[in-house]
Amino acid sequence: MLSFQTVLLAMCSAMVASAAPIPHTRREVPQEHSHEFYLTSVRDSLNLDNPDGIVDPVFGLLGNGAAAEGAGQITNLDCLHAATADRAFTNAKNINDIQGMVNALIFRALERNTLGVGLRSEACTGFNFANPEVAAVQQHQDAAADGAAAENKEITLELARQIASIGGDPLDALDSGTFQPGDVNDNTFRGNSCNELNDADGCIFTQNLLVEDATIEEIDAAVAGIDGGAGNAGAEDGGDDTGAGEEEDTGADNGGDNNGGANNGGAGNGGAAGNLQQFTGNVGGITAPAVTAGGRGFIVENNDQFLNLAAALGRSCDVHKNQCADRANGGQAPGVSVGDCDTQANACRQLIDGAVAGNNGGANNVNNNGANNGGANNSGNTGGANNGGAAVGNLQKFTGNVGGVTAPAVTAGGRGFVVEGSDDFLNVAAAIGRSCDIHKNQCANAANGGRAPGVSVGDCDQQANACRQANGV
Template sequence: MKYESASLLIAFIGLTSAAPTPFAAPKNTFSIPKAMLRSVRLAAREVPQEQSHNKFLTGVRAALDLDNPAGIVDPVFGLLGNAAAAEGAGTITNLDCLHQATADQAFTNAKAAGDVVGMTNSLLYAALERNTGSVGQKSVLCTDKAVNAEIQAIQQHQDPASDGAAATNKAIVLELAVQLQAIGADPQDSLLSGTFAPGDVNDNTGAGNTCDTADDAEGCIFTQNLLVEDATADEIAAAVSAGGAGAATGAAAANETAAASDSTDDECAVASAGTTADATDNAGAAAGNNVQTFTGNLGGPPPAVIESSGDRPFSINDVTFVNAGAALQRSCAVQNNACANVVNSGGDGSVADCNAQEQACNAAASA
């Protein structure tokens, strides 16, 4: 996604819409005046894409309202760049993880209520693209562990004009389909989390091929037929049948990653505290078989991907995955974030070097 560019005041008017079927949600209790008061500094900001999938925001909002201990103002903030997201993050301090934290809490609430629709909305929201500073720029991955394994398995879509976006976004959609199937939802609905056609990376306006209509309850990406599906129905069926996206996509699932890119006004390549230690300490894990073979160590080695038994046999620290492709992709991304953290702290190399290392890591995973 691109920089924020539509009045947040107008955006909040659109936040009161009810989600249409099949993603209907209980009447939401979001307080516009309260949000405006807590977000006064954002009153003139522009937010060009985060309302494109409005029906999922509405569904997540309803689930989040059931219990919101972190005081997250609204799901829309999880889709903004970090500078804007800070105004609605509540007590969440790792802004790279506000998106995941919002989805995670909403999923927890919906699961406790036995609400499959609410869980579906939460998973789809977790996969939506976040705003970044320019066309073609990737958003930073959250490296914190989610409470729910279903949410942990999902990454956000990346700007379709970014390097490797087609493979990355396809892998995300196929993994999302597996998770939807697991909760009793329609796996084909994973396609609805998709984003727009790629924009022109040389367009300095950052507009891209986007929409952002506040009062479109369905979501303008749907009503204006702007959604680009990342996979076919047959590919989704194959992924679900195999029990994991990697089984259906092969090396493509690990070919590219949704990782940190060069810092901008609203996005930062710095990883959360402790990422470097995680990447280093985990590299020598003794339990099980480490299937991460990449040996690059700029900023520290990639965390080990341990293969064991069970339904989710691949793990990084305590985070588990159904298939090796997704796990290796995450391992390379964690290393990249740790590398950027070292560079931004005055260490050797550059963010470009970190990104080149990540590409080599993904290439090793798909070899």
């Protein structure tokens, strides 16, 4: 495996080399690290078996001149992006890593860099895909290109279909979106993009720059009738034989530490259900908006995270089944057979619909309802989790313990933090910062409007600095 420094040096050399022949072309500012979480996941999958010697997934998102430096044996540079995704998907599939497969599909749908704002990247043609799911997905196009909005929506919907077909959460397809359209006449060529190498989640998420191409309802309609399981297409086979495969593969492969533990500050496990905004200053009689864990997800204990509650509960049931089968096959549960574990797993799954309805008020896609649109984050669509309310604690209602093991807990939290009355963020620092900024603006409005006698805008500025210092952001 090449070191990060080697990859970085190759990237820099490639970009310098590719820039020289076209000095008068308006170049789009790079954004290949905007979805860094998915780059990292695909890198992990690719490195399991990389016969083509692809240097790093990031080269697939660069223009062809720079991509050539990291293409390995891939000679069709228009297809390096697709080839990388196809190999990562194959490797993840070989170890039954459903989320790794999902992440490879999302990577395939990411926008590639082009030579200018509003320019399209070339389609991949003539490549022999090993996986039809990857072949069905195209990359996003620059949002400023003619017809890009409609095209990118269809790309996202097709991505959702393919994700659903392998048992993933189709709402994950929304993460493949790009930025607001840039101005093709902008002399900086930056548009509305970002490119932060050291942002593990991806700056498009942490800076709240992602434009989602479709609504939840449109994705629901697109995947209607597709039966790919509940986020765990291969789990049934794992439990019937040894029961070992599912538990070992799922916890680490989804990057749970990146998106579940570190960014949520542990809040996803129900421990930090209250207000994460620690600042209590109230100049002008106004307090900072609350920041609560919730946002976009549900966490399966010591396992994956999902945007869809039904998928999370299904994974919990499957892991439970595999743990039971492990004990049965290992002689640790006398009198218990794998068949008993199968029967129990069916009973566990039968409770899913009721659990979803009970915690979502009947909304199947509770976790993303409202949260992505910013305006309804506190409306109860996340089962109360955003306000630290009713959905705190274990959402897995099944209590069977054949073989002496219980189903892993499912807790609201997962991938986000909600700022009261505002947006949701994957990164807690970004959420806290937004809370402080809103607080400052509300204070200034009160000062300028004469509603806070004796308070100046300068007082609000000082308080905003104190707010950020109190939270270490």
